[in-house]
Amino acid sequence: MSETEEFESDAMSVSARLAAEALIVDVEGFEGPLDLLLTLSRTQKVDLRKISVLELAEQYLGFVEKARHLRIELAADYLVMAAWLAFLKSRLLLPPDPTEDGPSGEELAAHLAFQLERLQGMRDAAAKLMARDQLGRDFFARGIPEDVTRVRRVTYTANLLDLMQGYARIRTKDEFRPFIMDRDAVMTMEQALDRMRGLIGYAGDWTDLTSYLPEGWETDPVRRRSATAANFAATLELAKRGAIELRQGEIFAPIQIRRKSNDG
Amino acid sequence: MTDDVTRDDVAAEDHAGKGNDSLFEAPPMGEQERMVEAILFASAEPVTVKELEARMPHGSDAAEALVYLRKRYEGRGVSVVKVGDAWAIRTAPDLGYLMQKETVETRKLSRAAIETLAIIAYHQPVTRAEIEEIRGVSVSRGTIDQLIEMEWIRFGRRRMTPGRPVTFVVTSEFLDHFGLESARDLPGLKELRSAGLLESRPPPGAMPGPETEDEDESPEGQSELFED
Amino acid sequence: MTDDVTRDDVAAEDHAGKGNDSLFEAPPMGEQERMVEAILFASAEPVTVKELEARMPHGSDAAEALVYLRKRYEGRGVSVVKVGDAWAIRTAPDLGYLMQKETVETRKLSRAAIETLAIIAYHQPVTRAEIEEIRGVSVSRGTIDQLIEMEWIRFGRRRMTPGRPVTFVVTSEFLDHFGLESARDLPGLKELRSAGLLESRPPPGAMPGPETEDEDESPEGQSELFED
Numbered sequence: 001m002s003e004t005e006e007f008e009s010d011a012m013s014v015s016a017r018l019a020a021e022a023l024i025v026d027v028e029g030f031e032g033p034l035d036l037l038l039t040l041s042r043t044q045k046v047d048l049r050k051i052s053v054l055e056l057a058e059q060y061l062g063f064v065e066k067a068r069h070l071r072i073e074l075a076a077d078y079l080v081m082a083a084w085l086a087f088l089k090s091r092l093l094l095p096p097d098p099t100e101d102g103p104s105g106e107e108l109a110a111h112l113a114f115q116l117e118r119l120q121g122m123r124d125a126a127a128k129l130m131a132r133d134q135l136g137r138d139f140f141a142r143g144i145p146e147d148v149t150r151v152r153r154v155t156y157t158a159n160l161l162d163l164m165q166g167y168a169r170i171r172t173k174d175e176f177r178p179f180i181m182d183r184d185a186v187m188t189m190e191q192a193l194d195r196m197r198g199l200i201g202y203a204g205d206w207t208d209l210t211s212y213l214p215e216g217w218e219t220d221p222v223r224r225r226s227a228t229a230a231n232f233a234a235t236l237e238l239a240k241r242g243a244i245e246l247r248q249g250e251i252f253a254p255i256q257i258r259r260k261s262n263d264g
Numbered sequence: 265m266t267d268d269v270t271r272d273d274v275a276a277e278d279h280a281g282k283g284n285d286s287l288f289e290a291p292p293m294g295e296q297e298r299m300v301e302a303i304l305f306a307s308a309e310p311v312t313v314k315e316l317e318a319r320m321p322h323g324s325d326a327a328e329a330l331v332y333l334r335k336r337y338e339g340r341g342v343s344v345v346k347v348g349d350a351w352a353i354r355t356a357p358d359l360g361y362l363m364q365k366e367t368v369e370t371r372k373l374s375r376a377a378i379e380t381l382a383i384i385a386y387h388q389p390v391t392r393a394e395i396e397e398i399r400g401v402s403v404s405r406g407t408i409d410q411l412i413e414m415e416w417i418r419f420g421r422r423r424m425t426p427g428r429p430v431t432f433v434v435t436s437e438f439l440d441h442f443g444l445e446s447a448r449d450l451p452g453l454k455e456l457r458s459a460g461l462l463e464s465r466p467p468p469g470a471m472p473g474p475e476t477e478d479e480d481e482s483p484e485g486q487s488e489l490f491e492d
Numbered sequence: 493m494t495d496d497v498t499r500d501d502v503a504a505e506d507h508a509g510k511g512n513d514s515l516f517e518a519p520p521m522g523e524q525e526r527m528v529e530a531i532l533f534a535s536a537e538p539v540t541v542k543e544l545e546a547r548m549p550h551g552s553d554a555a556e557a558l559v560y561l562r563k564r565y566e567g568r569g570v571s572v573v574k575v576g577d578a579w580a581i582r583t584a585p586d587l588g589y590l591m592q593k594e595t596v597e598t599r600k601l602s603r604a605a606i607e608t609l610a611i612i613a614y615h616q617p618v619t620r621a622e623i624e625e626i627r628g629v630s631v632s633r634g635t636i637d638q639l640i641e642m643e644w645i646r647f648g649r650r651r652m653t654p655g656r657p658v659t660f661v662v663t664s665e666f667l668d669h670f671g672l673e674s675a676r677d678l679p680g681l682k683e684l685r686s687a688g689l690l691e692s693r694p695p696p697g698a699m700p701g702p703e704t705e706d707e708d709e710s711p712e713g714q715s716e717l718f719e720d
Contacts, residue, residue: 031603032627034629111696115626119626119627122607132670135671140302142535158378162372170379297569302570340526341525341530341533342533362527362530448650
């Protein structure tokens with residue numbers, strides 16, 4: 001692939017850049033990085049087998065750069081792909097390091113090209129499939145299937161979904177049981193927040209957070225843990241709203257809270 | 265219902281629309297016959313000559329096509345018959361006895377039966393007591409009988425435990441019906457969930473489950489309470 | 493009479509008039525053809541040779557009758573088509589335009605669902621992970637569910653790789669819907685195969701995908717992948 005080594009990002013044609021720009025507008029419309037790469041590869045106007053992966057990597061990185069410039073937030077998998085393509089690019093441009101393990105840049109590029117070709121192949125196949133004559137649209141089954149009414153025999157039937165859902169219903173009933181039970185050992189942040197709101201009015205002075213644990217929640221370990229977590233989350237929320245102040249002497253020391261004197 | 269209409273009867277019906285010979289030539293009669301054949305076959309109701317012509321290219325003569333079609337089906341396994349003033353394709357009366365299967369009435373299996381069947385499929389070989397334990401309710405005799413009669417389950421080996429209870433397993437008819445190659449191909453709970461076949465639930469990690477350090481829990485005893 | 497006689501044997505026997513080996517002689521082939529015709533006409537679903545013979549008099553050869561019947565309907569408004577290992581009568585596709593009244597509104601499939609369906613059809617049996625590998629995105633909830641509900645795909649054998657993942661295959665309903673005799677008749681299958689696009693080709697190490705960080709160790713899963 002030495003002939004592509006000289007490739008520079010400037011070499012990207014104007015139309016390709018315009019295309020990349022247009023792509024950004026509807027990045028939502030893409031089904032992930034591979035789909036985007038496939039679309040970008042079409043701007044090369046060559047057979048997918050002859051595609052320049054290096055050029056494609058440039059295009060993609062250019063795309064991501066542009067998106068960043070326009071402050072468009074790309075999903076993580078787009079960024080992962082960008083990082084990988086940057087890595088691939090360096091492998092393709094630099095002479096191979098004999099001490100390095102793993103597949104060569106060419107191997108990686110070949111696989112990417114294969115993936116793109118395969119995806120395109122599947123899309124074409126899907127289009128051909130959907131273009132076929134279809135039952136109930138282009139050709140038809142018997143309109144009056146039950147012609148003769150002679151013997152009436154009742155049979156019972158069920159399909160696979162019924163079966164699996166039936167099983168799931170039973171099994172998740174089991175799974176659900178401890179959840180329903182444990183509900184009364186769980187305190188939500190909302191509950192804690194409601195309670196704390198009423199109490200902080202009295203917290204003019206630094207008070208230990210643990211003293212806010214509701215009655216009946218201090219001894220049982222499960223309940224205590226849940227209430228502590230809920231209370232802690234609630235105090236953070238209250239602090240964020242500027243209702244209280246927090247302090248902690250050192251790591252693992254008790255957390256203390258105090259009402260914020262709002263004289264404003 | 266008369267079957268023996270003549271060419272004249274049929275022809276009388278169609279003269280109404282025939283006056284205005286059109287710009288477009290009607291397709292050849294052989295083609296028209298094919299069209300009538302297809303329409304009669306696919307329609308859920310008998311079709312009148314008027315309706316046929318409304319669906320065929322302008323200038324078609326459905327009545328004439330019907331004459332040819334009827335002739336073609338004479339003595340065949342099905343025939344073109346007149347129902348009131350409409351036409352339909354029906355099985356030849358002498359072959360009615362072959363149609364018994366077509367008149368089977370199918371009903372959905374009851375929930376109890378489906379659940380019992382599902383447990384047998386997933387846990388086979390399984391005893392009746394085990395089914396009851398999993399379902400949390402007793403299994404009526406009728407349910408098991410019904411499934412055996414449908415040939416979806418059968419008796420397996422006796423369990424080598426006290427009382428030597430019989431077990432149940434699913435049959436090859438069951439696999440056939442549900443399009444499975446073996447009962448082991450049934451998806452597990454996790455797979456059901458990831459395929460979107462289960463309603464979403466909080467992931468197990470999100471709920472405080474029984475933990476080893478919390479020695480004062482007795483999950484078994486408690487879950488017993490919730491058995492319904 | 494043994495079960496494993498060949499077609500020729502059966503035909504020979506029939507033509508010989510069956511002689512003395514059966515109390516009930518099989519009806520003449522013309523009659524058998526009528527029977528197959530009647531049964532296929534009456535049923536909206538494809539019927540297998542086995543099912544046909546179960547309903548026909550003892551000794552009947554539905555497969556042979558089908559050969560004649562198929563020939564008889566060549567070029568007609570309806571035709572005898574093969575769907576997997578079953579047979580059905582369907583209207584000729586070129587007459588579809590006459591049938592607008594019969595057209596059933598099918599649920600519009602999303603692009604993701606169509607692609608997933610195509611991947612299952614061309615790569616079957618295929619696991620969910622493989623579908624995701626090919627599409628480059630995860631299969632969304634409900635896509636598989638929808639295709640199962642439409643009865644176009646079903647579970648195949650589990651893959652004998654770690655985790656024993658379930659696989660998906662297409663059904664005979666799928667073949668029926670798209671007018672395919674078998675999955676081998678999928679459009680463009682040969683080209684895709686000869687282009688090597690249907691082989692499972694493992695990614696060479698550090699590819700972005702399901703697992704991104706596999707620098708230091710390749711677990712069993714991978715070596716397994718490389719085996720085929």
